[in-house]
Amino acid sequence: MHLHCATFTTPCGPFSVAVNGEGVVFATAFGECTALTARIATECHLIGDTRALTSAVQQEVADYFAGQRRVFTVLMAAQGSRFQRQVWAGLGAIPFGETRSYGQLAGELGKAGAARAVGRANATNPLALLVPCHRVISADGALGGFAFGSTIKRHLLTHESAAPSLVDADVLLS
Numbered sequence: 602m603h604l605h606c607a608t609f610t611t612p613c614g615p616f617s618v619a620v621n622g623e624g625v626v627f628a629t630a631f632g633e634c635t636a637l638t639a640r641i642a643t644e645c646h647l648i649g650d651t652r653a654l655t656s657a658v659q660q661e662v663a664d665y666f667a668g669q670r671r672v673f674t675v676l677m678a679a680q681g682s683r684f685q686r687q688v689w690a691g692l693g694a695i696p697f698g699e700t701r702s703y704g705q706l707a708g709e710l711g712k713a714g715a716a717r718a719v720g721r722a723n724a725t726n727p728l729a730l731l732v733p734c735h736r737v738i739s740a741d742g743a744l745g746g747f748a749f750g751s752t753i754k755r756h757l758l759t760h761e762s763a764a765p766s767l768v769d770a771d772v773l774l775s
Contacts, residue, residue, distance in 0.1 A: 607655040612666050612760075613753045616730070618658045621678065629658075629729050631749040662730065666760070671697035673731045681725065688722035695736040698761045702740040716740075724748065730757070 608617040611631075618629050657675050664670035679689055691710045695701050701709070703716040703723070712719065719737075726734040729748060735757045739745040747754035 605655065607659070609655075609659045609662070611662060613749075613756050616662060618655050620655055620658070629727070629731055631729065631753055658731075665730070668760075675731065677728055677731060679727050679732070681722075681727070684718070685722045685725060688719055689726055689728070689732050691719075692723065692726065692732050692734050692737065695733055697733075700736050700738045700758070702738055703745070704740055706737060720746075733757075736761075 605621075606617060606619045608615050610616070613631055616629065616631055661670055661673050661675055665673070679686065681689065687710060688706070691706050694709075695706075703720045706723075707713060707715040707719040710719070723734050723737050724746065726732050726748075729735070735747055735754045737745065744751050744754050744758075
């Protein structure tokens with residue numbers, strides 16, 4: 602599979618996206634394309650920047666950070682197991698400005714008691730931001746993990762005005 606990669610600027614720093622030849626989003630990452638390339642190098646061969654295929658993603662991300670978008674509509678084609686895809690769909694169902702704990706999300710997916718498995722699937726989400734894994738927090742209200750660090754996760758949740766007290770609780774627990 603050949604992928605096209607582009608990087609553009611966001612308030613959280615560079616944001617890279619890889620899309621396949623049909624324009625389907627495959628992976629996103631905060632950081633330069635080199636970070637994204639390393640992440641998926643075992644699965645795909647990346648070829649140059651194609652603005653035509655990534656412009657829709659860039660526009661939707663810009664709209665999100667401008668406060669004009671709450672849901673991403675670009676076509677996404679994440680590669681993962683059936684369970685991972687189920688969790689990623691659950692992430693996409695968490696409304697803008699809200700959070701869920703890993704246990705709450707597991708329960709919503711009909712997988713009560715599978716909070717750790719949901720956490721692992723959340724951690725493998727290849728569509729960061731577009732599939733809002735940043736909206737999942739620890740049961741105690743702490744931010745929990747995020748592949749791109751707590752500073753970016755805190756920024757995204759603050760941007761969405763998701764439970765500002767959760768941000769404060771995470772600072773206290775650090």
